[in-house]
Amino acid sequence: MAFTAPPDDAVKYVESLVWLPYHYVAGDYRAVYLRALKDKRILGSRCDKTGKVFVPPVINSPESFAPCSEIVEVSDCGTITTFCIVNIPVIGRNLELPYVAASVVLDGADIPIFALIQECRPEEVHMGMRVEAVWKPDGERQGDHEDILHFRPTSRPRSGEWPRPL
Amino acid sequence: MAQLRNVAIVGFAQLPVVARDEHRTATEMLYPAVRQALEQCGVGRDDIDYQIAGSTDYMDGRPFGFVAALESMGSWPPREDLHLEMDGIFCAYYAWLRMQAGYCDTALVVAHGKVSEGEPRRVSNLQMDPYYHAPLGIDATASSALQASMFMARTGVSDRDLARVAARNRKHGASNPDNQLRSAVSAEELQNTPFVVEPLRAGYLPPVGETATCLILAAEGKAERLCDRPVWIHGVEHRSELQTLGARDLSRSAGAKLASEKALAMAGLDRADQVDFAELAATNPAEEMVLCEALGLDPFGTRPVLNPSGGPLCADPIMSTGLIRLGEAFRQLSGRAGERAVSGAERALVHGQQGHCLQTNIVWICGTKRRWS
Numbered sequence: 001m002a003f004t005a006p007p008d009d010a011v012k013y014v015e016s017l018v019w020l021p022y023h024y025v026a027g028d029y030r031a032v033y034l035r036a037l038k039d040k041r042i043l044g045s046r047c048d049k050t051g052k053v054f055v056p057p058v059i060n061s062p063e064s065f066a067p068c069s070e071i072v073e074v075s076d077c078g079t080i081t082t083f084c085i086v087n088i089p090v091i092g093r094n095l096e097l098p099y100v101a102a103s104v105v106l107d108g109a110d111i112p113i114f115a116l117i118q119e120c121r122p123e124e125v126h127m128g129m130r131v132e133a134v135w136k137p138d139g140e141r142q143g144d145h146e147d148i149l150h151f152r153p154t155s156r157p158r159s160g161e162w163p164r165p166l
Numbered sequence: 167m168a169q170l171r172n173v174a175i176v177g178f179a180q181l182p183v184v185a186r187d188e189h190r191t192a193t194e195m196l197y198p199a200v201r202q203a204l205e206q207c208g209v210g211r212d213d214i215d216y217q218i219a220g221s222t223d224y225m226d227g228r229p230f231g232f233v234a235a236l237e238s239m240g241s242w243p244p245r246e247d248l249h250l251e252m253d254g255i256f257c258a259y260y261a262w263l264r265m266q267a268g269y270c271d272t273a274l275v276v277a278h279g280k281v282s283e284g285e286p287r288r289v290s291n292l293q294m295d296p297y298y299h300a301p302l303g304i305d306a307t308a309s310s311a312l313q314a315s316m317f318m319a320r321t322g323v324s325d326r327d328l329a330r331v332a333a334r335n336r337k338h339g340a341s342n343p344d345n346q347l348r349s350a351v352s353a354e355e356l357q358n359t360p361f362v363v364e365p366l367r368a369g370y371l372p373p374v375g376e377t378a379t380c381l382i383l384a385a386e387g388k389a390e391r392l393c394d395r396p397v398w399i400h401g402v403e404h405r406s407e408l409q410t411l412g413a414r415d416l417s418r419s420a421g422a423k424l425a426s427e428k429a430l431a432m433a434g435l436d437r438a439d440q441v442d443f444a445e446l447a448a449t450n451p452a453e454e455m456v457l458c459e460a461l462g463l464d465p466f467g468t469r470p471v472l473n474p475s476g477g478p479l480c481a482d483p484i485m486s487t488g489l490i491r492l493g494e495a496f497r498q499l500s501g502r503a504g505e506r507a508v509s510g511a512e513r514a515l516v517h518g519q520q521g522h523c524l525q526t527n528i529v530w531i532c533g534t535k536r537r538w539s
Contacts, residue, residue, distance in 0.1 A: 016296045022227035022284050027191040058237065059190075060197050065211045065240030 029057045032071060037147040040135050044109050046070040052110040075107035076133035076148075077156045085122045100125045104151060107159045119152035130154050170432075172536045173265050174389035174396030175500075177382035178493035179203040183346040183375040183481035186282035192226060193238040195378035196278045200239055203274075203380040207392040211240035214382070215270035217247050218261050220254035220277040220485050224289045235278060246270070253277065254379055255447070255488030255518030255528055259402060261383050271385045272392070278378040279485040286374060286484060293522060295409065306449075307371065309411060309522040311363040314452030316417035318365060323455060325365060329357035331451035331465050332370045332479055339476015341506040344490075346375040347480040370450050372482035379486040381493055386536065395500040400513070400537040401432030404528035411523060422517065422527040423460040429515075433531035438462045441531065442511035443471040443498060445491035447518045449478045456524065457517060470515070471508045474498060488518025488528070495532045 026034065029045065033056045036043045045057030049066035055074055060067050083102035089095070100117040102125065117125055119134070132154035141147040179202035181187075181195055204211060217239055221232045232249045241247060250257050254277025261273035290306035317323060333353035340350040356369030382392065389396040405421040405428075408414050426438055438444065438461040446461075448454035454477070458465040463472065475494040478487050495514040497503045516530040 028189045062237035063242045
């Protein structure tokens with residue numbers, strides 16, 4: 001029997017759930033970085049050729065292609081280089097709107113990290129603003145990025161060199 | 167055959183294949199491989215015009231996982247870059263094509279993938295269509311077993327024959343320090359290993375392994391400066407077949423046959439047995455015998471030597487398995503193969519593949535001399 005249209009009770013779709021488990025290797029550089037967060041320390045790695053410090057640490061400079069063999073500690077205090085005010089909810093985080101997401105160059109680093117700015121009104125945030133990390137209390141830090149709850153304004157002066165432009 | 171541009175392999179580096187590298191991410195593994203290959207050529211990253219990477223997001227477990235490779239490949243100032251969700255040996259083909267078109271003179275070809283982080287059997291199942299094949303739970307081993315059964319039924323090849331082919335690979339592979347399996351095992355011992363999916367036994371299948379690989383290609387004029395003994399491309403061709411397993415004769419590889427005929431013709435050769443050795447990306451002995459039949463090679467012959475590296479049975483890091491074959495041709499023909507060197511080798515046939523049951527095949531002919539004067 002030839003048919004020109006599917007019957008009313010045709011299978012209209014096939015549900016196919018993809019389940020793919022992964023067990024990622026952190027890698028030695030990430031492992032040492034994450035472990036240090038437990039002790040309220042932020043680590044980077046220094047480029048053998050240019051001396052620039054990358055946070056989190058990377059095994060080679062994406063800029064110079066040289067290895068970054070030396071692990072160094074940077075400050076948990078830094079300077080906002082750019083920011084945005086977010087007015088829509090973010091997937092996976094329950095944050096009060098609006099909030100500020102900022103790019104922060106930690107003192108001693110040459111590359112910014114991304115940070116949530118709290119404990120101030122969004123309109124007070126500006127480029128060049130000094131901020132410091134607010135850590136989870138002792139005993140609650142797990143060695144992951146949630147160990148830093150957020151950054152907040154600070155009057156702590158800049159330590160070390162002003163970040164060299166990338 | 168029209169005259170083409172002479173292009174050569176001028177460098178190759180890989181990390182030894184391991185079951186799981188606990189210390190590095192996929193792209194961190196890539197970094198030392200790229201550096202080693204560049205150091206072989208005595209040049210810096212800025213001396214290479216073009217780059218192309220082979221990896222798979224399904225294996226990486228993240229969308230656009232390959233963009234992380236840009237940092238490990240030294241992609242600053244911004245580079246001309248391409249990515250293929252295919253084995254690196256197909257990336258080499260793209261780079262070769264771009265050189266033929268005159269777009270670049272040198273190319274960095276890399277492949278990476280931390281196979282141990284995911285479950286390759288599930289990933290190979292998802293290569294099948296989601297309506298008819300994937301729900302049956304067919305993975306690459308199961309489809310290979312279907313192929314092996316068909317091939318054995320048609321040709322009369324026995325379990326013992328498969329064991330002999332596997333044993334030959336293991337024997338050759340014992341002297342390759344980059345292999346994951348580095349011990350010679352007799353055919354008898356291999357034939358006594360249990361079936362994984364009948365007729366394929368544990369001893370006929372490679373373990374899960376991972377690495378990172380980097381091959382450097384250069385066109386005539388540059389190649390001689392980057393390498394004391396460049397290995398020239400004489401011919402290359404690739405062919406893809408239908409995805410539906412039932413739509414083709416699994417016991418034969420029409421794609422490999424056609425690709426090799428075209429590649430040999432480009433190289434000015436009549437038959438595959440005119441080369442000194444062949445590197446075949448077959449991941450089990452039945453598949454290797456299907457390939458041998460398609461290419462016109464004797465799986466039990468002495469010349470051409472088959473898989474002097476030990477072949478994928480001794481190390482099968484998905485995404486790099488094919489590129490390693492091309493790397494072995496470079497090592498053999500440029501005097502870098504150490505104790506496993508094939509004596510007097512001047513020409514090689516290299517095979518790569520992708521997909522279930524040899525769905526896509528690529529065949530290269532390489533030699534110590536320039537093809538076109």
